[in-house]
Amino acid sequence: MSEFLTLLSPQEALKRWLNALPEVEPEGEEISTLEALGRVTAEPIRAPEPMPLFPRSTVDGYAVRAADTFGASDSLPAYLTLVGEIGMGRAPEFTLQPGQAALIYTGGMLPEGADAVVMLEHTQTTMPGEIEVLRPVGVGENVLKVGEDVQIEDEVIPAGVRLRPPEIGGLMGLGITKLRVVKKPRVGIVSSGDEVIPPEQPLRPGQVRDINSYSLSALVEVEGGLPQRYGIVPDREDALREVIGRALEENDMIIVSAGSSIGTRDLTARVINEMGLPGVLVHGINIRPGKPTILAVCNGKPILGLSGNPVSALVVAQIFLPPVLEHLLGLTLKRPRARLQACLTLNVPSQAGREDYVPVRLIESAKGLLAEPIFYKSNLIFSLVRADGLLRIPADATGLASGAEVEVWLL
Template identity: 50%
Template sequence: MSEATGSREFFTARTVSEALAGFRPARRSAVERVPLAAALHRVPAAAVASPSPLPGFVRSTVDGYAVRAADTYGASEGLPSYLDLRGAVRMGAAPDVTVTPGACVAMPTGGVLPEGADAVVMVEYTAATMPGTIEITRPVAPGGGVVRADEDVAAGAALVPAGRPLRAPDLGLLAAAGVTDVAVHARPRVAIISTGDEVVPSSTVDLGPGQVRDATAPALAALVLDAGGDPVQAGIVDDEPGALTDRLSEVLADADLVVVSAGSSVGARDETAGAVAAVGEIWCHGLAIKPGKPTLLADCGGVPLIGLPGNPLSALVVFGQIGVPLLWRLSGCDTPPPLPVTRARLSRDLASAAGRLDVIQVTLADGVAEPLFGPSALLSVLARADGYVVIPEPATGLPAGTEVDVIGHR
């Protein structure tokens, strides 16, 4: 994976697809039970089985009349069938009437089908021609206008699967089955460390010569939150030898993922790699991605670590491509939820290199994607972008006018 040359180590860059396929730590966050009100977007640790069938009784799907289907055969507007009205079903109550041959019962949508009936005729195909008599102008087949007691979910069937983030309809289905809480993976704890003598807290009012406020850590924390994680900002570590190693040893004890925003110079990257190597095993040092090539991935005793470039734009792009899928995996989800995508035409040619993934920030207007360019130190490029276009690794560029997917920022 690497070879020593003097005091320096050179690592072969991996492609992003190799990283996504090969860097797959077995670690998963702990399991906890949460009420449904707190379960949106959480990932079930196991499939949840229905304790009973749903809806649990044969019910009407339309307003109309419960009938024996055989009594409606041959009915038409020119030759309707006439049935005796024997009463009505009330919502939320068991029927107190039986449908006998030649009779019908008024039904509300969702009402319990009374004994003797096997279908419901929609009210639109009926008429009350005289008191106590209902005219039927269209036949109905057995089972028409009703759902079976287990048609929604059979008893013991999975209400929601394991490994897929819970959505609003999932919570509704769980509630309908009487499930009030669910076992989910805890939000992965993500320790975020910034490094560099020049980096100072974002709350710093007056900057000294050469100092920069820490913009990367708050932005990374927001990406972690958006992907269902629990960000822990572990502060700024200066460039003193051994300081980063000490901080890594501290945070690894209580983290599911560690993210280090390193300096952009070669020396700073070497210092980060040395500190990581002291507490774990480096999987790769360098990704074939632009921006963000000086990225490090490591396994530190079962806890994955991502060493990001120091430039904010590069750091956030790489975390979106590598960190977010990894974070979802840690929370028990192997396939991250899709991001919003808009189809648009490129306004200009985009160059790329085969074997490298290029992530280009763009603005959108009238179906046209306009690329934004600038140094990777400029966070304003990301802030102005509506989304980004990915040029895949095999491609050598995209010509103007190409239809592309613009992946939206959230």
């Protein structure tokens, strides 16, 4: 384990990791739809009733029998008897007979017998109790049919869908005020390093504060997991083994951010490898930053081992955490992730065969979005603070030229 045995591409490494994970049957919990934004459905949701429940007018006008308006025109209007006005929120108390019309508002319920609505602006009134229809309407015109949005028993949201504002509204519209969502996967976060101290302590020379536990917790939150921090573990095999073992027991996956020296990396890989089968699957990825990344599966649970360098840790987590959390969440509808097209402002060199991620600042310009690469070192966290997103340089490129059209993932 002291050498990087193979250097896989990030895509191959990810595939090997996900393939080693068991199929999940995510555990569900019932919550109020009011609290469900961002959560993932644990079971398919079916419509308990059609929507709309009754034929509704989509305009202000007159409910009519379409046949009564055939051939109507400005010069030869159809004359209909006005039999009433349909109040909002109530079923009309009458049936529309041939030759009759009833005033109706947008969203109002069509009376029995009516099959279309004539828009107000296509009618005129000259005599009380009578309207003149100046244009014909077809059957169903200006009417929402019963079940036109959803039919009763339709699967309106499958299992494994992350809920956005439209879903929250749609569920409430169907009277579904509670639902079963997938429990947030618990993600244990372990930081190690004899030089690392908690943020609230004063620094002594030689010490640095823990950054990774917090930036990674925040990312876990953004991606729909529940971060559980296990503090800072000294770089001793027994201490690491105890904490990693406990964190693995208590969570659905763990992230270990270890020191950056070769010794601590090897120690971390060795301890992770003892945690269960199949153990460490990938140690070393052809990516910059993040070469020493460890991907493991132990007793069915994924483990992500990251460098202690904060930029490297966060960039690699941005690449590997979302797909594994989607797996743990049982996400079936994987919507495309947001990425922006921008025009590179500088040449960016890169080593062929290696995939590079470069922090960029995005600048709106008259010619479109510009991506300005940010000089960074993998231990300077504020180089990411200055960035809007990450630019990916594919492995087959030896860099990108100024002016190139590039894709940027937002941080």
